[in-house]
Structures are given as structure tokens and as C-alpha cells.
Amino acid sequence: MPDGYTTGRATKQSIVASAATAFGEKGFYGTSLRSIAREAGVDHSTLLHHFGNKTALLLAVIEWHDAQGMPTDLPAEITADYVAEGFAGQAARNAETPGLVQLLSVLTAEAGAEGHPARETLQKRHDLVASVMAWVIRVQREKLGLDDDPLSPEDRAAVIIATWDGLQMYDALHPGRLDVPALVRRALRDAFGLE
Amino acid sequence: MPDGYTTGRATKQSIVASAATAFGEKGFYGTSLRSIAREAGVDHSTLLHHFGNKTALLLAVIEWHDAQGMPTDLPAEITADYVAEGFAGQAARNAETPGLVQLLSVLTAEAGAEGHPARETLQKRHDLVASVMAWVIRVQREKLGLDDDPLSPEDRAAVIIATWDGLQMYDALHPGRLDVPALVRRALRDAFGLE
DNA sequence: AACAACTTCCACCACGTGGTGGAAATCCGG
């Protein structure tokens, strides 16, 4: 499979896991390589050997996070229901891993500043999700003849993503007060004209 | 008025302003007192003389930020329209000061982790806004006999705040793509049953 | 068993960190 020996791959994996937690708690700038390495039971120079520098480690963490919830096989036909439930499932899974959610909240907020190492990566992440959502919204509006939303499919998609991100931040700040997955699911199904 | 000499107060003010920008760009953990002091044209020990420690400076920044958009006088009667336009005005003003918005986005995200020095402060901030919104929503629902929203006034208020926060993050990451104040205004007026 | 590729750690570097103590300069009410 990938490069390196099995030992090395395992170490890399445990470093990424520790880094995800740490970045989530203290942000990219507030986390030290040494603290990550310590948590992973490894010297910090070992970490640098595997990832080269701090930024590369951050990007590896994001990549790993995104790979977590990827669908393994696609259905024959992409339906609005499939997409909606896919995203809702992601929201539900997120609720099980608050550390990762915290990570992406902090990174997304930090990346609002120009010059952040993960800015471009996170922009593309948003764009990908937004374009899928906007496409489904557009198809659904045509199919169902909906015209009561004053927002364009693109704007509506952006608002949903914003709400999703915002709800996750709200939940971290006020744990257990909201049912985030349910609220995300409802926002999606409303926008898609389901039910 | 407040304590100290006029010179000192002015210095304090310029430190707070520099800190707001810096915290917004690098977060609380990623910002150094020395960089703030340098930007304010002051030695970093002067900064510590005025604020004591880094956390106290952060809280001073948040306090100052909130004082910025406070209404100077209240109308005789609090109407839903007044509240809606008040919040919408804040959203519009925020669009003029992207640095401060960036600051609060990063802090809110960071404060999702336990142990963050501004966690409690930001929780109370949210609670205050949420309770005002929920109250208006409840009053409006009774007055207008609305019952088509499956969410409780508290949940609806939380969703609006989340959307607001999320839209500001989205805007920082994709500058100029959305009209944030207009979207916030619409979300508020929808929830309040206005128009 | 041989040997290169890979992994890991230790020692080190220059520099930045938050915070302290004190001494000089400045402010402002009496």
C-alpha cells in the first residue's frame, strides 16, 4: 500500500490522531509539536521526520478527517434523499467525535484570516460541499416546481453550511442544549423540499 | 472618569485595539503579548502593567468590543421591529469591521474547548442574545398566532445565532460572496413573523 | 546473512514566550 514500513505508518497514524485532538483544543497556532508528540508517545523530532513541518501535519490531519466519513460505494442513482441522509449521517457521526468537530471549527475560524496555512484547503472543502448542495437544490426546485425561496440555490447552500458550522460551535459552547444532527437534517430536508 | 491618568487611558485603549486585531488573526493562544505591544508602539511590560496578564487583556478586548454597538437610548416601547433592526444593524456594522468579527469567530470556536479563559464570558454573551431573541419570538408567536414552526422559541433563537456566527465565518473564508447583513436580517424577520 | 531503506531518539540551536523587579520619566492635584 502506501510508502514506508508498517511501523512507520502506525506511528504516523497515532501522531495524526493526537494532532487532531490538540489542534481542536488549542488551535493550530496554540498547539506545539512537542505536546502532540508527547501525547503520541514519540519524540518530537520523530514527528518532524514523518511530516516535515507543522503545516504539513495540519493538512494531513484535515485530509484524514475528511476521509473518515467518505461513502464507500455510491448508489446507481443519486437522489436528493440520498444526499440529504448522507449529510445528516455525517452530522450524526460528528456528534460522536466532538474533538474533530472542535478541530474544524477552530481551523475554519482561524482560516478566515489571510495567510493561514489551511485557508485554501478549507475554502475548497466548503466549495465542494456547497456545490453538491446547490446542485441538489436546483434539481429539486425544477422537479417539484418550488419557487417560494427568495435565495438562489448557491446562497441557500451557503446558508445551510453556515448554519451547520454555527450549530456545531454553539453546541461546543453549550453542550447538550441542542440536537444538532436533527436540526441539520431538518434544514437540509427543508431546502431540498423533502417531506 | 475612570482610573488613571489620561496618558495611561489612551495607551490602554491603543493596546486593546491592537490586541483585538491580533487575537482575530492568530487566536488567543497564537498571539504573543510582545507582538501586541509592538503594534501599539509600547513595551510589552507596559502592557502587563496595565492588564496584569494575558487573560485579563482578552476579557478587556471582548468587553470593549461589546460596548461598541450598544444602543445609547432605548425607545419607550420595545417592539419586535426595534429588536430585529437592532440586531440587523449590528450585523451591518460588523461588516465594516472584519477584524473584530474575525476575533469573535476565532474566540467562540476556541472557547468550545473546556478551560478556555473566555469560555464563560462567551457563553453568557450567547445566553443574553439568545434570551432576548427567544422572548421576542415567543411574544410574536402569541400576538400573531403563529404555530407553524416546529422549533421552540429557544431552539429557534439558538439556530439564528448559530447561522449568524456561521455566516460570518463563511464570509471571512469566502470574502464578498454573500450579503451577510441581508441574510441575517431576513432570518430575524422571518423568525419574528415580520413582513 | 547482508545491506540499504527506513525509523527513532538524543543533543543542540536561535529565538520567542509570559511574567517579574526596579529605576527613571511623567502626570496632576495640592
Next chain:
DNA sequence: CCGGATTTCCACCACGTGGTGGAAGTTGTT
């Protein structure tokens, strides 16, 4: 214009930072 309160800077501290170089140990292939 005096004198105590306040402000400011300089020097310093112990420690943490990201990153480098090299030497010893491990892995997998031939």
C-alpha cells in the same frame, strides 16, 4: 512647584518554540 501616584522602559528569568544533524536501532528485501 512640590511630591506622591502613575506610567514607561530596560534587563532579566526560566522555559517552550519549530527546526536541524547525526548516530543507533529496526525493517524488509534479496
